[in-house]
Amino acid sequence: MGFPGFLRRSFIEFPILFDSSVFQTVNFPPMRGKKWIFAFILTLVVSGFLLFYGVKAGENNEINMNASLICFSCIGLE
Amino acid sequence: MTSKIRRLFQYISTAAIDSYVKGVLIGQAIYQGIFKSVPAPALNCYSCPLSRFACPIGTFQHFLTLRQIPFFMLGFFGFIGGLIGRAPCGWICPFGLFQELLYKIPSYKIRLPEWVKYIKYVVLAILTILLPIILMEPWFCKFCPAGTIEAGIPLLSWNPVKSMGSSLYDLLTTHFYVKYGLLIFFLALFITTKRPFCRMMCPLGAIFSLFNRFAFIRMHVDLDKCSRCDLCYNVCPMEIRIWQNPDDVDCIRCMKCYDVCPDRAIKVITPLNMPVELKLQKDLKLLS
Numbered sequence: 100m101g102f103p104g105f106l107r108r109s110f111i112e113f114p115i116l117f118d119s120s121v122f123q124t125v126n127f128p129p130m131r132g133k134k135w136i137f138a139f140i141l142t143l144v145v146s147g148f149l150l151f152y153g154v155k156a157g158e159n160n161e162i163n164m165n166a167s168l169i170c171f172s173c174i175g176l177e
Numbered sequence: 178m179t180s181k182i183r184r185l186f187q188y189i190s191t192a193a194i195d196s197y198v199k200g201v202l203i204g205q206a207i208y209q210g211i212f213k214s215v216p217a218p219a220l221n222c223y224s225c226p227l228s229r230f231a232c233p234i235g236t237f238q239h240f241l242t243l244r245q246i247p248f249f250m251l252g253f254f255g256f257i258g259g260l261i262g263r264a265p266c267g268w269i270c271p272f273g274l275f276q277e278l279l280y281k282i283p284s285y286k287i288r289l290p291e292w293v294k295y296i297k298y299v300v301l302a303i304l305t306i307l308l309p310i311i312l313m314e315p316w317f318c319k320f321c322p323a324g325t326i327e328a329g330i331p332l333l334s335w336n337p338v339k340s341m342g343s344s345l346y347d348l349l350t351t352h353f354y355v356k357y358g359l360l361i362f363f364l365a366l367f368i369t370t371k372r373p374f375c376r377m378m379c380p381l382g383a384i385f386s387l388f389n390r391f392a393f394i395r396m397h398v399d400l401d402k403c404s405r406c407d408l409c410y411n412v413c414p415m416e417i418r419i420w421q422n423p424d425d426v427d428c429i430r431c432m433k434c435y436d437v438c439p440d441r442a443i444k445v446i447t448p449l450n451m452p453v454e455l456k457l458q459k460d461l462k463l464l465s
Contacts, residue, residue, distance in 0.1 A: 129424055130391045131455040136448045138391035139259055146255030153249025158240070159214040162249070165239045166223040166231035167209035172315050173224045173235065173324030174332050175356035176348035 179432040183268055191271040194219065195227035195327075206337040216250070218257050219270035220381050222321070224328035226335070234381050235324075238305060238315040258388030262395070266375055266382050267414070267429030272323045273375055277414060279367040287369045288416060293377045294427050301380040317380060319352060325360040371414050376427060386426035395446050396423040396430065397455070402442035409434035409443065419443060 130138060153159070171177060194217045197208040208229050217230035233250065240247035257265060266273050300317065308316035318324055336345050366373040375382050389395070398420045410418045412434065415427040419434050420442070435443045446452060 129455065132451070135391050135451075135455070139393050139448070142255050142259035142388065142391070146252045146259055149248045149252030150256060151252075153247075153252055156248065158247070158249040161240075162216065162231050162236050163211070163214040165236065166213040167207065169207060169332065170222070170224045170235060170315070170318055170324070170328070171348065172318040173222050173321065174329035174345070175325060175353040176345060177350045177352055 178436065180436050183431055186268050187270075187274040187277075190219070190269040191274055194221050194230055194269075194271060195225060197227050197229050201226055204337065206332065206335075216253060217269075218253075218265040220272050220321075220323050220379060221270075222324040222327040224324065224332065226328075226331050228327070232324075234305060234321075235315060235318055238309045238317060241306060241309040242313045242315060244310060244313075254384050255388075258385045258392060260393050262389040262392035262430065263382060263385040263426075263428060264394065264430040265385065266379070267431035270375075271327075273372060273429070275326070276367045276372045276374060279364070280371055280414075282368045284368050289370055289373065289376065291416075296377045297379055297383040297386075300378050301383040305380040320356065320359055322360045322363040322374065325356055329356070329360075371416055375429070376415055382427075382429075389426055389428055390424040393447055394430065396428060396434075397444055397446040397452055398423050399442045399444075399452070402440045403438075404440050404442075406439065408437045408439065412437050 200206070200208055205226075207224055207226055210229070212229045213223065213231050215230055216233035216236050217228075218233070220234060221228055221230065221232055223230070223232045223235055233253065237247050237250045237254075240250060304317040304320065308314070333345055363374060396419060400420065403420045405420060407418065409420065410416065413419070414431055414433065415425075415429055417425045417427050419425065419428065423443075430445075432445075435445070446455070
């Protein structure tokens with residue numbers, strides 16, 4: 100079931116412009132072979148380093164302190 | 178079968194993330210223990226009275242409001258994304274489960290156009306990164322419907338500071354009405370559209386989606402077997418055609434397509450069971 104008339108024009112037909120040209124380039128070809136293995140190992144190594152550095156810098160304590168207080172923005176108050 | 182396992186996994190992870198029932202029983206507004214040092218791998222408001230973990234997006238914004246580089250959070254996003262891509266959205270996220278359950282309500286159903294998936298990158302860039310740095314406030318949280326449902330409604334109904342002679346209602350401003358109006362809009366969308374928040378708004382999904390293309394776990398479609406029947410498209414909670422792009426930024430690895438595929442063309446791949454066509458460094462079409 101699709102959009103009714105005016106919504107179809109504004110939400111679907113106009114953005115075809117985007118779908119057909121600019122954003123199609125976002126669909127990269129699949130990463131293959133050694134490139135894939137290298138990319139994911141590099142990601143894990145860099146992430147591991149960042150996690151280690153964050154823990155060493157005491158970021159977890161900051162996270163705990165922040166998350167232990169009620170977030171007024173979250174509940175809609177100022 | 179995999180879909181049933183996934184649903185069970187969603188219930189278990191939701192129960193694990195939001196398991197601080199004791200706090201409600203003893204009158205403690207929110208959990209303040211050791212687990213709050215670690216974010217949950219899913220969008221889950223840390224101000225929820227039941228939540229045991231920190232919210233990854235709330236925490237990420239908190240460091241940005243302090244104008245500090247969130248090393249731990251960047252590592253956290255990279256580690257989870259690098260291993261399983263956007264799978265936490267499909268298997269762990271309580272808010273994703275909530276949307277899937279609401280979509281089961283019989284009603285007029287709408288398919289969103291494909292381009293809406295790019296809105297979440299704008300939300301990530303502006304509300305989650307730029308505005309918190311510039312204005313030093315967690316701007317995404319100000320609009321987040323997950324926070325409204327998980328923390329806003331329970332805390333405002335409970336009003337835990339009442340016993341101290343104060344009231345949360347003293348702090349009501351226009352922001353409250355905007356946030357709850359937005360919630361009503363999203364609730365209507367949840368009933369009529371498949372996972373609209375995950376596809377359009379979720380900054381955590383936007384971050385994890387960047388890893389879908391090279392995560393350890395990926396999807397693969399054997400195009401020789403695939404008959405393009407679009408059964409996978411019809412059941413997909415993110416409305417993607419996996420045979421067009423198995424690495425689609427919106428694929429949450431829910432495996433519904435795997436379950437329904439009559440050609441058995443869809444499978445999960447890792448570098449350990451890489452199909453022959455991906456082992457080649459160049460596309461076969463380019464070689465011929």
